[in-house]
Amino acid sequence: MAKEKFGLKDILNAKTKAAGAPTATEGYKEIYLSPYEVKAAPENTHQKLENVEELADSFLHVGQEQPTVLARIKGEYFIIDGHRRNAANILNWERGHKEYEKVLYRYMDMSEAMYELRLLAGNGYTQPLTAYEKTRLVERTKAALMRAKEEDGLEIQGKMRDLIAAMLNESSTNVARMESINNNATPEVKEQLKSGNMGITAAYEAAKLPEDDQKAIAAAAAAGEDVRAKEIAQKVAEQVAAKAREKADKAAKDAEIAQIDADQAVADALDKQKKAEEEAENARQLKRYVDNMAVAMEKAKDAAAAAVHAIAKVSETDTTEPPQDSWGQLEWVRYTLCCLMERAEDVSEDNLYKLQEILVESDGR
Secondary structure, X not given: OOOOOOOHHHHOHHHHHHOOOOOOOOOOEEEEEOOXXXXXXXXXXXXXXXXXXXXXXXXXXXXXXXXXXXXXXXXXXXXXXXXXXXXXXXXXXXXXXXXXXXXXXXXXXXXXXXXXXXXXXXXXHHOOOOHHHHHHHHHHHHHHHHHHHHHOOOOOOOXXXXXXXXXXXXXXXXXXXXXXXHHXXXXXXXXXXXXXXXXXXXXXXXXXXXXXXXXXXXXXXXXXXXXXXXXXXXXXXXXXXXXXXXXXXXXXXXXXXXXXXXXXXXXXXXXXXXXXXXXXXXHHHHHHHXXXXXXXXXXXHHHHHHHHHHHXXXXXXXXOOOOHHHOOHHHHHHXXXXXXXXXXXXXXXXXHHHHHHHHHHHHHO
């Protein structure tokens, strides 16, 4: 089943009626019920039912002009408007007036949330409310709006605070102050507001303080001390200034730490740059070494090729008559070795070792 959508106009119907306009009958049905069948609001903002006996006498003389307005919720009837009227009907029935066994009511089926909203919309008009009752009214109205939005598809346009202000005939500024009390004041402060020991301005200023300070202020109010909003505001200002100084000190300390971190970062960067330059120099030296090794390898290849060529020339020549004019150093070395090998049996072991040393030194040069 689709949820019925209600608008602001629908909710404020109770407000218009409470302000003195004729009771709206659109959407309401008439029914005769025993005044004992209908139930009072579970939490009425202002619980006092004053001058009920005078109202009951008036009904007996001139009749009841406006029926009590009800909400039917899950088959039960709850009073939206007319708690005093219903109490007067019960009194007349108890006086023995049988015609009050059943009386005329107007009712409409609605959800619990919409019932709460219609009940609250007219509360501030039927009787004057205390500061605590107004604050509680703001809290209940906001909760009911949120519930109706979720459960009943209530269409809320603009700011929630402005809607509450319109429903309760309060300024948005006052609603904001009462919301602050509801959200931030401790139970002790709310209790002193309820008892009348604190005004709404004092409670609003106290709600800005830490919990321990609020409890101390509430205790002073409960003890009969004159708790002034101006003095509390001064205390709030001092704490705000202290917090500002604390934040400034912390910001300065954070800036100092940040500077140290920045200096360290620069030092680390310079160190990394130095290491990178050293690594680059090592790489350049390694490259030069590799290049030199390549040149040396080429020279070694050339020397090896020359040695092979010299050995080949000596091998092709008769060692008894060497062609001395055409030989280079390597050819003569090869020739000398060949001659030594032919007379190896005549060379001592010591001389062979000496010859080896001479060859090694010669190879080193």
